[in-house]
Structure formats: structure tokens, C-alpha cells
Amino acid sequence: MSRVQTVLQSRNEQALEELHWVQRCRHGDEAAMGALISKHRTRLVRVAANVLRDSFEAEDVTQEAFLKAFREIHKLRDECAFSGYIYKICIRLCMDRLRSRKTDSMVVDTPEPSRGQQIETRVVVEDLLGELTPELRLTLVLREMEQLSYEEVADMMRVPVGTVRSRLHTARERFRNLWIAATGEA
Amino acid sequence: MFNSCGKYRRVKLLAEDGRASKRQSSFLERHEATCDQCRQEHALTMSALSALRASVIEPEPDPGFESRFIRRWRVESRARAVSYWMPAIAGAIVASVALLAVLQILFAAPTVVPVDTKGREALLPRTEQPEIPNFGESLTGIAPSQ
Numbered sequence: 001m002s003r004v005q006t007v008l009q010s011r012n013e014q015a016l017e018e019l020h021w022v023q024r025c026r027h028g029d030e031a032a033m034g035a036l037i038s039k040h041r042t043r044l045v046r047v048a049a050n051v052l053r054d055s056f057e058a059e060d061v062t063q064e065a066f067l068k069a070f071r072e073i074h075k076l077r078d079e080c081a082f083s084g085y086i087y088k089i090c091i092r093l094c095m096d097r098l099r100s101r102k103t104d105s106m107v108v109d110t111p112e113p114s115r116g117q118q119i120e121t122r123v124v125v126e127d128l129l130g131e132l133t134p135e136l137r138l139t140l141v142l143r144e145m146e147q148l149s150y151e152e153v154a155d156m157m158r159v160p161v162g163t164v165r166s167r168l169h170t171a172r173e174r175f176r177n178l179w180i181a182a183t184g185e186a
Numbered sequence: 187m188f189n190s191c192g193k194y195r196r197v198k199l200l201a202e203d204g205r206a207s208k209r210q211s212s213f214l215e216r217h218e219a220t221c222d223q224c225r226q227e228h229a230l231t232m233s234a235l236s237a238l239r240a241s242v243i244e245p246e247p248d249p250g251f252e253s254r255f256i257r258r259w260r261v262e263s264r265a266r267a268v269s270y271w272m273p274a275i276a277g278a279i280v281a282s283v284a285l286l287a288v289l290q291i292l293f294a295a296p297t298v299v300p301v302d303t304k305g306r307e308a309l310l311p312r313t314e315q316p317e318i319p320n321f322g323e324s325l326t327g328i329a330p331s332q
Binding site: 041177 | 254
């Protein structure tokens with residue numbers, strides 16, 4: 001019981017600390033910005049890298065997300081909701097990049113050919129994800145790779161939960177068919 | 187069997203969403219045990235999804251991320267400040283140019299060559315000036331007519 005209380009207390013402290021940083025960011029405090037960046041950037045870079053499949057572009061998108069978030073921080077009504085706010089901005093920027101990529105050639109983060117099977121699988125998965133529409137791809141990545149709940153995915157993508165369910169079903173089915181075609185499994 | 191496969195697919199959707207009841211889950215298990223096609227389909231889905239989950243990218247944290255961001259933030263803030271004040275600066279420049287022009291006109295007025303108020307006659311050579319008869323002398327001594 002005391003352990004639970006300690007965890008809750010530490011969470012509250014973290015939330016209070018973040019609230020304090022957000023308030024300072026509103027006044028353009030760069031130290032507070034740095035603190036928020038170091039707290040959230042790993043998660044953001046990770047999700048962007050998994051959606052875009054390109055680590056360099058993921059970093060760029062994350063920086064853009066922070067720029068946009070701090071520029072428009074006055075729009076953030078609930079100061080405790082910075083985490084969700086920055087995450088949503090990042091997801092939307094990733095979505096924009098995916099849509100703009102549709103016309104360009106596909107960019108794939110080419111891994112070093114040293115880890116054999118795992119690398120091969122990764123390259124195949126990257127190619128297959130490139131075959132999906134941006135909406136299906138994002139839904140699949142957020143649910144299967146980022147392990148977000150349906151409600152969280154819906155909130156991030158600004159669509160109803162029902163839409164997430166149907167998109168996810170379609171994405172899984174398409175991905176499975178593409179996987180069969182690519183690997184010859186049947 | 188077809189009906190059973192159709193039901194399997196419907197229940198499978200619920201199971202994927204984590205909404206299947208215990209009874210429905212056991213139906214799925216029982217159906218997979220008897221239907222080769224559905225079992226294979228399920229295995230392929232699992233294999234594709236596990237490949238997807240296994241290819242999660244875990245990027246290395248870049249130590250220069252924050253400093254790069256702060257530099258970018260400063261450049262952007264400066265650019266934003268300039269673009270915010272640009273209309274005011276442009277307006278101020280236009281106003282000061284106009285003000286200077288007005289001041290120039292007002293204070294430069296005395297240096298302009300004065301206009302001769304005597305008219306064209308004053309400009310004529312002295313010799314050409316018509317002689318104006320002086321009646322003052324000739325009229326002295328003449329009594330006004332009654």
C-alpha cells in the first residue's frame with residue numbers, strides 16, 4: 001500500500017513540476033523548454049521514427065513538433081495536458097509528412113546489413129507499411145507498435161473509435177495479405 | 187461449416203478489439219481446432235503482426251537535440267519578431283519620409299526666388315518704361331471750376 005502511495009506521490013510531483021515548466025514556457029523560458037524537451041523527446045522521436053521509418057526525418061519532425069507546441073502554448077488550456085498536446089502535434093506532423101510523401105519517392109531508413117534475419121524482416125515491414133495509405137499505416141503503428149488504446153488512437157487522429165476499429169481491421173488484413181505476398185508464407 | 191467460419195470472423199473482430207466474452211473466446215479456440223483454413227488464416231495474421239511488432243525502431247537519443255532545438259527556436263523567434271514588427275517599421279519609414287518632405291517644403295520656402303510683386307513692368311528695361319506725366323506742377327494755380 002505504501003508503495004502505491006509513493007508511486008502516486010511521485011507522479012503528482014512530476015505533474016506539478018511539468019505544470020511549472022509549462023507556465024514558465026509561456027513566458028519564453030528556454031530552461032523550462034529544455035526540461036520539457038528532455039522529458040518527452042525520446043517518446044516522440046520513437047513514435048515518429050516508427051511512423052515515418054526514418055530516424056533523421058523523425059528527429060526533424062520532433063523538433064518541428066516542439067517548435068509548434070511552444071509557439072502555440074498559449075492555446076493549451078489545461079496546462080497538465082502538455083504530454084498529450086505535444087504527442088498529438090507530432091502525430092499530425094507525421095501524417096502530413098506521409099501524405100506529402102505520396103507524391104515523392106518513398107524514403108526508407110536503410111539499416112546496416114549486419115543483423116541478418118531481423119534486419120531483413122525490418123526492411124520487408126518497412127516496404128509493406130509503405131504500401132498502406134497514411135491513415136491505415138498510422139492506425140496500425142499507433143496500435144500495434146506504440147500499444148496505444150483505441151480511445152487514445154482515436155483522440156490522436158481526431159476520429160471516432162468506430163473508425164479506428166474499422167481502419168485497424170482493414171490495415172491488419174491488408175498487411176497480412178502483403179506479408180503473405182512478400183514472404184511467400186501461405 | 188461456412189456459417190461457423192462467418193461467425194468465427196465476426197467474433198474474431200471482437201477478440202482483436204479485446205471485446206470478446208469468455209464464451210466467445212472459447213468458441214474461437216474450438217473453431218480453430220476444427221477448421222484448418224481459419225487456423226491458418228489466424229496463424230498468418232499473428233506471424234505478420236509479430237513481424238510488425240518486432241521491427242519497432244528504438245532511436246538512440248541524440249545528445250545535441252536540445253541545443254539544436256534552442257538555436258532553431260531563437261532564429262524562429264527573431265524571424266517572428268521581425269515579421270510582427272515589419273508593418274509598423276514600414277509604416278514608420280513611410281511616415282518619416284512624408285514628414286521630412288513636408289518639413290523640407292515648409293522650411294525651404296524663404297530660399298525660393300521671390301516673386302516680383304511689381305509685375306511685368308518692373309522687369310522691362312528702364313528706357314522702355316513709359317513716362318508717367320506729372321500733372322502736379324501744371325495744375326498749380328488753376329482754380330477749380332465752380
